Amino acid sequence: MTDTIKSEPFVLNIGPQHPSTHGVFRIxxxxxxxxxxxxxxxxxxLHRSMEKLAExxxxxxxxxxxxxxxxxxxxxxxxxxxxxxxxxxxxxxxxRGNAIRVIMAEFQRLASHCMAVxxxxxDTGAWQTPVMWCFREREKILDLFEMTCxxxxxxxxxxxxxxxxxxxxxxxxxxxxxxxxxxxxxxEMESLLVxxxxxxxxxxGVGVLTPEMATNASLSGPMLRGSGIAWDLRKADSxxxxxxxxxxxxxxxxxxxxxxFLVRLEEMRQSVKIIKQALDGLPGGPHSTQVPLALxxxxxxxxxxxxxxxxxxxYYVVSDxxxxxxxxxxxxxxxxxxxxxxxxxxGGSVADAIVVLGSIDIVVGEIxx
Amino acid sequence: MALPMLATxxxxxxxxxxxxxxxxxxxxxxxxxxxxAYILGxxxxxxxSFLIFVLPSQLYVGVYGERKLIGRIQxxxxxxxxGPFGLIQPIADAIKxxxxxxxxxxxxxxxxxxxxxxxxVAPAVLxxxxxxxxxxxxxxxxxxxxxxxxAVSSLPVLAAxxxxxxxxxxxxxxxxxxxxxMSISYEVPLVLALLGVALFTDSLSLQxxxxxxxxxxxxxxxxxxIAFVIYFICVSAELNRTPTDIAEAESEIVAGYLTEYxxxxxxxxxxxxxxxxxAASAFAATVFLxxxxxxxxxxxxxxxxxxxxxxxxxxxxxxxxxxxxxxxRIDQLMAFAWKFMLPVALANLLLVATERMxxxxxxxxxxxxxxxxxxxxxxAAVGIVYVWARFLGYDPDSQPxxxxxxxxxxxxxxVGREVR
Numbered sequence: 001m002t003d004t005i006k007s008e009p010f011v012l013n014i015g016p017q018h019p020s021t022h023g024v025f026r027i028x029x030x031x032x033x034x035x036x037x038x039x040x041x042x043x044x045x046l047h048r049s050m051e052k053l054a055e056x057x058x059x060x061x062x063x064x065x066x067x068x069x070x071x072x073x074x075x076x077x078x079x080x081x082x083x084x085x086x087x088x089x090x091x092x093x094x095x096r097g098n099a100i101r102v103i104m105a106e107f108q109r110l111a112s113h114c115m116a117v118x119x120x121x122x123d124t125g126a127w128q129t130p131v132m133w134c135f136r137e138r139e140k141i142l143d144l145f146e147m148t149c150x151x152x153x154x155x156x157x158x159x160x161x162x163x164x165x166x167x168x169x170x171x172x173x174x175x176x177x178x179x180x181x182x183x184x185x186x187x188e189m190e191s192l193l194v195x196x197x198x199x200x201x202x203x204x205g206v207g208v209l210t211p212e213m214a215t216n217a218s219l220s221g222p223m224l225r226g227s228g229i230a231w232d233l234r235k236a237d238s239x240x241x242x243x244x245x246x247x248x249x250x251x252x253x254x255x256x257x258x259x260x261f262l263v264r265l266e267e268m269r270q271s272v273k274i275i276k277q278a279l280d281g282l283p284g285g286p287h288s289t290q291v292p293l294a295l296x297x298x299x300x301x302x303x304x305x306x307x308x309x310x311x312x313x314x315y316y317v318v319s320d321x322x323x324x325x326x327x328x329x330x331x332x333x334x335x336x337x338x339x340x341x342x343x344x345x346x347g348g349s350v351a352d353a354i355v356v357l358g359s360i361d362i363v364v365g366e367i368x369x
Numbered sequence: 370m371a372l373p374m375l376a377t378x379x380x381x382x383x384x385x386x387x388x389x390x391x392x393x394x395x396x397x398x399x400x401x402x403x404x405x406a407y408i409l410g411x412x413x414x415x416x417x418s419f420l421i422f423v424l425p426s427q428l429y430v431g432v433y434g435e436r437k438l439i440g441r442i443q444x445x446x447x448x449x450x451x452g453p454f455g456l457i458q459p460i461a462d463a464i465k466x467x468x469x470x471x472x473x474x475x476x477x478x479x480x481x482x483x484x485x486x487x488x489x490v491a492p493a494v495l496x497x498x499x500x501x502x503x504x505x506x507x508x509x510x511x512x513x514x515x516x517x518x519x520a521v522s523s524l525p526v527l528a529a530x531x532x533x534x535x536x537x538x539x540x541x542x543x544x545x546x547x548x549x550x551m552s553i554s555y556e557v558p559l560v561l562a563l564l565g566v567a568l569f570t571d572s573l574s575l576q577x578x579x580x581x582x583x584x585x586x587x588x589x590x591x592x593x594x595i596a597f598v599i600y601f602i603c604v605s606a607e608l609n610r611t612p613t614d615i616a617e618a619e620s621e622i623v624a625g626y627l628t629e630y631x632x633x634x635x636x637x638x639x640x641x642x643x644x645x646x647x648a649a650s651a652f653a654a655t656v657f658l659x660x661x662x663x664x665x666x667x668x669x670x671x672x673x674x675x676x677x678x679x680x681x682x683x684x685x686x687x688x689x690x691x692x693x694x695x696x697x698r699i700d701q702l703m704a705f706a707w708k709f710m711l712p713v714a715l716a717n718l719l720l721v722a723t724e725r726m727x728x729x730x731x732x733x734x735x736x737x738x739x740x741x742x743x744x745x746x747x748x749a750a751v752g753i754v755y756v757w758a759r760f761l762g763y764d765p766d767s768q769p770x771x772x773x774x775x776x777x778x779x780x781x782x783x784v785g786r787e788v789r
Contacts, residue, residue, distance in 0.1 A: 012539050020620040034543075034699060123620045125696020127611050132443035192693070194770045197763075198612060199695045204768070211781040228773075229781050236778035250772035253784050259772070266772040350543070351621050351698045358620075 009037055012350065016045050020123050020354045023364030027341070027353065034349040039342045046368040054328035059085050059160060059295045062328065066315075067154035069330060070366035072115050075108035075145075076308040078158035083239060083304035084315035085160045089297035095283040097162030098240045103175070103278045104148070104157060105240070105306070106271040107141050110182065112309035113264045113271075114138040116222075116361040120261060121193060123358030124202045130192060137185045140178055147171055160295060162288025175279055182272050186265060194262070203258035207344035207356035210255060217340040221311025221333050222263045223360065227255030233307035244281075245274045257359035264361075294323050301327075310334045310361055332366040385503050386673060390417055414508035415494060422677060423497060423644060430681050431643030432459040435688050442692035463636065471632035474537060481535030482629070486637040489528035492521045493644035500651045501576045503661050503672040514575040515567055518652055519560060522607070525645060526552040529616065532638070533626035544625025547699055548616035552607055554706040559603035561714035562596040565721035566656055569593070575652075579660030586664060587739050590657035594750040595717040597657045599710055601686065604649045606702070608642065611691040615699050646687055647680060654679035708761060716753050720746065 015026035024045035030038035050069060054062045066081045067074040079101055086093065093101075118134030142152040148171055149157040149164060157164050193199050209219070214227040224231050232249045234242040250266035252259025297319040305314040311333030318327035337360050345353040393413060398406045433448065433456065440447025448455035473479050499514040501507040511517055526548060533545020566589050567573050570581040582588055590597040606613040617625035627638055654660060658679050661672030697705070724742050732738040775782055 010539065019623060121695065125611065125614070125618060125620060126694065127439075127619075127691055129439075129443045129692050132445060136444055190770070193695075195765070195768070196695065197765075198697055200768055201701055202695055202698060227781075228784070230775040230777065230779050232778050248774040248776055249778060250774055251782055252772060253769055262769070262772040266774070349698060349700070351615075351618070351696075354621050 007033075014350075014353065015042075020357065021364075022119060022357075022362055025362065025364050025367065027345075027357070029345070029350065029353060031350060034351070036345050036348055036350060036353050039345045039353065041338060041341060043338075043364070043367050046364050048369065050369045051328050051330065054325060056324060058293075058323045059297070059325065060293065062325070063158065063160075064154065064156045066330075067156050068365060069332065069369055070308065070310070070313070070334070070363045071153055072363050073108045073112040073309045074153065074155045075104045075157060076112075076306055076313055078155065079105050079240070080304060080306045080308065080313045080315045081317075082158045082160050083306060084302050084317045085295070085297065087304050088300060088302035088317055088319055089160070089291075089295060091161045091289060091291060093162050093240075094286045094289060095241070096166075096285045097287050097289075099278050099282050100163050100167060100287060101158060101240050102242065102245070103275055103282075104145075104155075104163070106275045106278070107144060107175075109271045109309045110268055111138045111141040113268050114141075116309070117189065117261065117264050117268075120257075120355075120358040120361065121199070123354050124199060126193070126199070130189060133185070133189065133192075137182065140181075144171065144175055144178065147174065159288055159291070161291040162286070164288075166287040172279060172282065175275065179272050179275050179279070183269065186268050186272075190265060194265075200258065202351075203261060203355060203359070204256055205254070206257045206348060206352045207359055208254060208256045209340060209344060213340060213343060214255065217336070217343075219311065219337050219340060221308070221337065222260050222267065223311060223337045223340070225250060226252035226260035226263045228252055233305055233312060237305065239304070239306060242274075245277050247274050257355050260359045296321055296323055305331070308333055310363070310366075311337060330366075330369060332369065334360065334362040335367045338362055338367060385671075386421075386506055390414070391505075411498070411508055415498070419494060419497070422502070423494070423647065426647050426677070426681065427640055427643045428459040428463075429456075430684055431640075431647065432462065434681075434684075435643075435691075438685065438688050439692045442689075466633050466636035469632035471634045472629070474629050477537040477629060478535040481531050483634070485528045485532035485535060486630075486634050488531065489525050490637050490641050490644075492524040493641040493648060495521050496645070496648035497651070499575055500648070500655055500676075501579055501660060502676050506661075506673055507576055510574065510576050512572075512574045512577070515563060515573045515578075515656075518575070519556075519563070522645070522648070523552065523556065525641075526607075529626050532630065536626070536629035538629050540622040540624070540628045541626045543622045544616045544618075544628070547622075548609070548626065550699065551613070551615065551702060551706075554703050555603040555606040555710075558599050558706060558710035558714040559607075561711070561718055562593075562599040562603070563656070565593055565596050565718050568718075569721055569725050575655050575660070578656055579662055582659045583662035583667075585736060585739055587743065588657065588659045590653075591743050592739065592746060593657075593717065593721055594747050595713060595753065596721070597653075598750070599714050599717070600653060600657065602710065603706075604653070605687060605690065606706075608646050608649060608687070610646070610687050612694040612697060613702055614696060615702060618696055620696075646684060650683040650687070651676065651680045653683050658683070709757065713753055713757055716757075717750075720749055 009030050009032040012029045012031045013026060014029055015021040016024040026042040028040040028042055029036050050065050054065055063078055063081060066077040070077050114134040114137050118131035121130040122128060145155055146152050147168055149155050209227045211227045211229055214224050214229060228251050230249050230251050235249060247270045250263045250270065252263050299319060299321050301318040303314060303316045305312050312331065313333055314331030316329040317325045320326040341356065341360065344356045390413065394410050397409050401409065437447040448458035451457040451461045473482055496518060498508040499511060499517050529548045530545045533541040570578045572578055572581060609616050617627060627635060630638060654676055661667060661676045663675050667675060728734060728738055
């Protein structure tokens with residue numbers, strides 16, 4: 001009987017149009033029944049040639065491009081690029097500028113993690129309830145951004161030498177009010193999901209990354225910390241005065257999807273902690289140093305990195321003393337985090353592959369640039 | 370068995386809507402040849418029950434109520450644009466679906482694909498035939514109503530498989546395979562749970578079960594909590610409701626066997642999904658929650674209204690679980706059916722059978738003993754579930770619920786070596 005029934009693996013295209021690929025990204029999965037036996041990533045559907053375009057624009061004109069790489073964390077991207085150019089041109093940022101940058105970057109991390117946690121739970125099948133709750137809180141953070149710089153998603157707020165505008169008078173009270181309520185929201189998410197038996201069996205032991213695998217693939221951010229490696233650029237290679245703030249690095253136990261979820265939740269708490277300290281110690285003075293509009297940094301190269309919501313977000317800029325960068329390169333964290341996808345999905349089921357992809361928290365705009 | 374007549378025979382007595390339909394049926398019986406009347410009678414019954422109960426419930430509890438309630442769970446408003454409070458929304462949706470083109474893929478099998486929605490719809494209507502809405506309000510009072518219900522409710526799986534196969538889409542095929550595997554597994558504990566009910570109430574007829582619950586003034590749902598919970602879980606698996614909606618898992622396989630359907634062909638599947646959920650809720654209300662009886666209140670409140678309210682309240686449970694729970698994986702779902710629910714259902718059957726024997730032989734069918742059994746069974750339910758879950762290795766305290774925290778950046782930190 002078994003001789004007459006033939007079965008063979010077939011290729012299942014998960015994406016480019018699929019509810020769970022978070023954009024136009026495609027996994028060419030070879031499946032044997034429900035089991036994934038091979039997975040190939042296909043990307044580039046959203047390629048906009050940003051790195052080449054940047055060579056034709058001046059240094060300041062490039063800031064809006066960085067908004068559009070990782071459109072869920074535009075503030076962090078602005079920050080990374082500005083730090084790189086400041087390093088290249090040797091520009092100092094006033095204290096108030098640094099403090100505002102920290103506040104904005106941490107709010108951006110909160111907003112981005114809201115999205116990450118919500119989309120991840122949506123991938124496990126919690127039918128939109130957690131993601132709607134997350135959107136509700138994210139909206140409040142985006143309202144603050146709108147109040148400050150007029151934009152919600154692509155902020156274009158950081159400038160070389162500081163930030164574009166000083167905070168409006170109503171910002172600090174509104175931000176204080178928000179950070180009072182955010183821990184309650186994180187507790188709410190925790191009570192909904194952390195001890196949920198179905199959520200645990202779906203994510204525990206799924207997509208396990210050992211510390212060796214994580215470091216060999218040069219992962220960063222919550223992916224790396226989920227595997228139990230205490231690595232956070234805010235502490236390891238401090239910038240913008242992060243060493244003044246008191247916060248802790250959350251790390252996971254086994255490196256599975258559940259750990260990465262726990263790490264993100266805890267990082268949100270730590271961000272709230274940092275914002276509280278930054279708001280309390282917000283110094284006076286100018287918010288930015290004056291920088292010439294046609295900036296021509298001296299010949300040389302600079303690499304600056306920040307701890308973005310998804311990991312090490314690096315900007316590499318080479319100057320030939322011209323008004324625009326000679327070479328401009330981005331190290332997108334989710335592109336590099338994605339390189340471990342095959343190791344994590346092969347051997348699991350199709351449903352697991354979706355959970356793993358959700359736990360990486362990719363943003364396709366950043367992967368394809 | 371003589372039915373206790375609660376309502377009078379006057380046509381204006383709305384406590385029994387059969388007063389209205391019976392003259393119509395008599396007229397049909399008197400004036401038309403018996404063969405035709407045999408067909409026409411049930412047809413009138415179907416149409417009446419469909420128009421009075423199924424369609425309004427589908428539109429207003431199934432579509433509108435579900436969207437509104439899920440909206441509130443998700444802290445948004447739900448439909449509120451079309452008509453007052455968005456009340457016309459379900460009708461607008463239906464009109465939109467009818468206008469849309471119903472595509473058939475070029476490589477799909479058009480016959481199988483177009484037949485599937487029809488096969489899916491028919492059993493949903495048939496299911497309501499055996500649900501007693503009142504002492505006299507039942508379309509077909511068959512004495513094997515339980516078996517009829519179980520048999521007919523298994524039919525949509527066939528239609529779902531046809532839909533998945535005929536679409537010639539890999540996602541559809543995944544959904545079809547999943548629903549077949551899951552339905553077969555979940556039928557087993559479902560039937561075992563209902564066997565206990567049939568055993569205790571000494572009847573396979575749904576009307577008989579309601580009358581038994583009315584006679585002894587106790588609901589089977591309280592008397593056999595395990596059977597009730599197993600019924601709820603199994604039926605939500607068969608209906609593809611969220612904790613177990615793997616056949617239509619949106620985030621994994623797009624829409625399962627419905628991926629290639631559009632327009633009203635999809636609308637039939639969607640509408641009848643709600644129809645099945647309502648039928649299952651009505652069945653649960655009948656078998657477990659006393660049906661149209663309500664501890665004597667049915668003398669005053671129309672019995673059909675009681676059943677409708679119970680049905681809709683039970684349906685709210687489906688919406689609630691849909692709004693809050695994540696989805697299981699198929700192997701976990703199958704393991705849950707075979708390793709957890711089946712043994713628990715068997716234990717429940719053993720318990721119930723013993724109690725039934727004791728009740729009839731040793732306690733002479735005393736009313737008070739039922740309440741004792743009820744307390745014993747609720748305690749036993751907690752005990753059996755706890756013991757069996759522990760036996761299978763479930764330990765809620767073993768899971769860390771918070772990430773570890775370290776002060777300094779560095780390399781790998783083994784578990785238990787955090788420096789705070």
